[in-house]
Amino acid sequence: MSRTPNPCDNQPGGLKRPMAVGEDELERALRETFAGRVATPRPLAADPAGVAIRRARRSGRRRALTGLALAGAATVLVTTGMAQLGGPAGHGGTPIVVLGDPRGFTPSPLPTASPRPPAAEPVRAELDLIVGSRLETSGGEQRELTGVGRVERAQRVPDYGGWLVTSAATAAGRTLWWVPPNGSAPQVLLAGAEAVVVAPDGRQVAWRDGPEILAAGVVGGQLVATSRTAAPEGALPIGFAADAVLIRQPGHGVSLWARSAGGQPGAAARDVLDIYGVLPDGRLVGAVSTGTSRRPCLALLDPTRNLAPVRTGCGPDLADDGAAGVSPDGKWLLVNATRTAALLVDLRTLGTAVSTHPAGPAVIDGVVWTTAGVALHVDAAGRLVRVRPDRVVAGERPAGSPVAGVTADQRLVVVAGTTP
Secondary structure, three states, X not given: OOOOOOOOOOOOOOOOOOOOOOHHHHHHHHHHHHHHOOOOOOOOXXXXXXXXXXXXXXXXHHHHHHHHHHHHHHHHHHHHHHHHHHOOOOOOOOOOOOOOOOOOOOOOOOOXXXXXXXXXXXXXXXXXXXXXXXXXXXXXXXXXXXOOOOEEEEEEOOOOOOEEEEEOOEOOEEEEEEEOOOOOOOEXXXXXXXXXXXXXXXXXXXXXXXXXXXXXXXXXOEEEEEEEEEOOOOXXXXXXXXXXXXXXXXXXXXXXXXXXXXXXXXXXXXXXXXEEEEOOOOOEEEEEEEOOOOEEEEEEEEHHHOOEEEEEEOOOOOOOOOOEEEOOOOOEEEEEOOOOEEEEEEHHHXXXXXXXXXXXXXXXXXXXXXXXXXXXXXXOOOOEXXXXXXXXXXXXXXXXXXXXXXXXXXXXXXXXXXOO
16 A cells, blocks of 8 residues: 655655754754663763764864865965056066955055165275285275285386386395286296385386396386496485486485496485485485584485585474375475374475475375375374375374274285376
8 A cells, every 4th residue: 555645754755844954953953862872871981962063063164264265265366367467567576465355456565675775885095005915906906916925115017017016125135026917926027136116107127236236127027228337335226317216325425327328326415315206397306414503404406417406495304214205296295204293395385484284194114196196105003194285284184094904914005106
């Protein structure tokens, strides 16, 4: 006999429940079902109904989080595409992700780190320097002078011809090196010389070797047209006047050796104590002894008349170390007044009341003038001193400044000659 389905039956294929069942009702029914199966009413070690309910809740949370993650990923993809399409072409910067409706919204640019100020350029001297065994040009080039040893003087050779470097005195004498401009290793031009002096233009050199004084031209790192003359014991070359070599004679006096004429040095001018430099017109600036007191005075000397004084100026006290230098325009002389202080002398005032100005610490190894009229020298502490005549006349007192990278055991030498 067939059975007529009852609308209230809960059989498969029948009508679905017309009303939704709440979550609380399901939990209550589930608990009642499990409770009805318990034969003996005792406490359980675990709550099966609670476990099932917690599992159901965790499953629901995982489904919700998965949905949110997918929605967030979709939002990132969409907004990333919008940022790339809306940004300027060719820029690969980090896109700005906007959560929400970007319509009518203009994103602010990402904050960027403040740019660092450019590093200060290292302070460089107007001329080349030799720091210990390292040549540092005013253009920033650095070269190690391998094998040269301790340097006393250095002179740039004109026409990009490199450098002439004179070593300090050793038991074997002095060495004159030529440093090529192409980066090659230094080469020895002279060795074992008692004294070496290079002309201000870097084209000539004179030296004492044994019983003779010799002189030669410098061309392409070689000595050419060498001349020689016998010299008494103690006579030393100290400079040049055009092609003539200035020789300090033993005792007192300076003589001229016109080597191009092939003769012997002339008679010594006994009143000449020292030679400081050459004026543009060829006259020399030196110190002479005058009067009954034989005090040293400044003088302009004529090399064509055996160093006869042309003009003399007395007044300032002068040291007897010969450390001094004349400016290229012939207006100024920087000379030591004592062992600790230098003077700037206006050479245009010789013959009247000589105008002098205190010019800072004493000169130790000689003065090098730049073509701009600035005198550079090294003081007793190994610091670089710049003397600007206009500022000294206005009352400035120059002071030594430490040079970056120079250590206490390194000797600082200013290279004579202008940079190319």
